[in-house]
Amino acid sequence: MSDPVRAERRPQRSLSPIWIVPLVALLIGAWMIYDNLSKLGPTITLIMDNAEGIEAGKTLIKTRNVEVGRVEKVRLSDDLEHAEITARMSPQAEDMLNEDTRFWVVKPRIGREGVSGLGTVLSGAYIQLLPGSSEETKEIFDVLEQPPVAPPDAEGLRINLISQVGNAISTGDPVTYQGYTVGRVEDSHFDPEKREMRHRLYIQSPYEVLVTSTTRFWTASGVDVRLDSEGFKVNVASLESLIGGGITFGVPDNASIGRQAKEGANYVLFNDEDSAKEGRYGQYLEYVMLVDDTVRGLSPGAPVEYRGVRIGTVVSVPWNFTAPQPDSLSRFAIPVLIRIEPQRFDDTEQDVNTEQWQQRLDRMFDHGLRASLKAGNLLTGALFVDLNFYKDAVPFQRMTFVKKQVFPTTSGGFAQIEQKVSNLLDKLNNLQIEPVLDTLNQTLASTQKTMDKVNGIATSVDALLADPATSQLPENVNTTMRQLRDTLQGFAPDSQGYHELTQTLSRLEKLMRDLQPVVRTLNDQPNALIFDKTLTEDPQPRASK
Incomplete structure (x- = not known):
């Protein structure tokens, strides 16, 4: 009988279908995690001095009114000096985070430009992002206190101004040209090492062509009232500048337009327009005036005129x-430092030969050029320096004062008047007063006698006029005139007397004609009244021989 066959047991490994469900759930969870992580943008840190209106999980970050991020955490810095805000940005905002990117808080603001941010009254404040164009990325940003004037890549011109401490210029102030706003102040900060203010200006397109190499900038103070040796001046800027100040610019009179300004060019900010005009005269000759008169009313900046x-x-x-x-x-004497600026005679602002001008002035000193103080404004008593030629000027010996050449001077207008008055008083003191007084007394005595005679004549005239005969004299004259008129009326052409006179004259004329032969006879023969008239023969002409 054969041996029975025995079965062999072998363990078989197989995956139970029950595990399919957790595996699928794990894969779905991994895909969801990957999907969520792939949709998350970068995390950035924002630094602010004050986190007013910023709430974690609610405050949005927007650009062009599109959400690109959200605030996740708000906390204080370790040194407690500022607030640190952690924000999660969307993936599409990753390319916007670079060195030129700007952040600021949008909230209701009231400024010189008007009211802005009213839409955040109900929705709450949010953080505005302005993308930059730099290729270098950045994760930590400082939030601006004020919105930027213009994007970094905006068309226009950005220049730098340097000024002394005291100019009340802040970010956002207007930049005007002849009263029209053409730009804004982007940034203002104080440099403690150099002790000067630095301002960055943005001139919007197409007004950047107005800024050239000869352009001058000065502070627009709103209202500028000045009363000096040149008169009374009032300057009124725009309403915005009147409220908060600003900067204005232009090309000085009689100056060339110059070349177009380059990006980042440096300029000086002057206190006013007059200082800006004076600032272009960079070449000058310095002299010292040794003034013997009073300098009250003479102040720095006063003009020197010829x-x-x-x-x-x-x-x-x-x-x-x-x-x-x-x-x-x-x-x-009182030393006064002045500058002679030859560039005022040249509108092209080219370099001048100061040595040649100094030699020219030396020759003018020899011909009587002198400086004096004169009143420029009688109301304020302001003085200015006047240069002119004086024929009787004392010869000038060249000298120096603290290594500066001395400018020859002469007495000013008031000093000359005082000197003339003093000379007049000296002449009056030298006059012989006693002989003059004696002569004056004699003249007064003669005048008194003359007046006595005049009074006597006046008394006689009064007595004559008081006589009754004198009062009847006009009536007698009138009577005589009436009689004369009556007599003349008797000889009128239509009167009897005139007719008789005419007949008498006619008879007289006839008688005269009758007497003419008798008169001729008596002329020829005076004895003709006694003897007969002798007849003479007619003369016979002589015969020719």
Whole structure:
């Protein structure tokens, strides 16, 4: 009998269908995690001085009113000096996060430009993102306190201004040209090392062509009232500048337009328009005036004029007052530093030869050019320096004062008047008053006698007029005139007397004609009344021989 066959048991490994469900769930969860992670954008950190209106999980980050992120966390920094905001950005915003990107909080604001951000009153504040154009990425950003004036890639011109401390210019102030706003101040900060203010200006397109190499910038103070030696001036800027100030610019009169300004060019910000005009005269000659008269009313910035034309500026009054003065001076004078600016005569602003101008002035000193102080405004008493030629000027000996050449001076207008009055008083003191008084007394005595005679004549005339005969004289004259008129009326052409007179004259004329032969006979023969008239023969002409 054969052995029975025994079955062999072998274990078989197989996956139970029950595991299919958790595996599928695991795959779905992994895909969902991957999908969520792939849709998440980068995380950035925003630095703010004050997190007012920012709430974690609610405050949005927008650009062009499209949501590109959300604030996830708001906390204080470790040093407690600022707030740190962690925000999750969308994937599409990843390319926007670079060095030029700007963030600021949009909320209701009231400024010189008007009211903005009213839409956030109900919806709440949000963070605005302005994309940049840089290729370098960045994860930590400083949030701006004010919205930027213009995007970094905006068309226009950006320049830098440097000014002294004291100009009240802040971000957002207008930049005007002849009263029209053409730009804004993008940034203002103080440099403590150089002790000066630095401003960055944005000039919007197409007004960047107005900024050239000869352009001058100055502060627009709104209302500028000035009363000095040149008169009374009032300047009123735009209403916006009147409220908060601003910057204006232009090309000085008689100056060339210059070349187009380049991006990032540096300019100086002057305090006012007059300072901006004076700032273009960079080449000058410095002189010291040793003034013997009073300098009350003469202030720095006063004009130096030659016959009414400005050729320079007063720099300092007084200047090095305690420095030793030349021995040739007889009195302790007040030094005044002035500048002669030859560029005022040249509108092209080209370089001038200062040595040649100094030689020219030296020759003019020899011909009597002198400086004096004159009143420019009688109301304020402001003075200016007047240059003119004086024929009787004392010869000038060239000298220096603290290494500056001395400009020859002469007495000013008031000093000359005072000197003339003093000379007049000296002449009056030298006059011989006693002989003049004696002569005057004699004249007065003669005048008194003459007046006595005049009074006597007046008394006689009064007595004559008071006589009754004198009062009847007009009536007698009238009577005589009436009689004369009656007599003349008797000889009128239609009167009897006139007719008789005419007949008598006719008879007389006839008688005269009758007497003419008798008169001729008596002329020829006086004895014709006694003897007969002798007849003479007619004369016979002689015969020719």
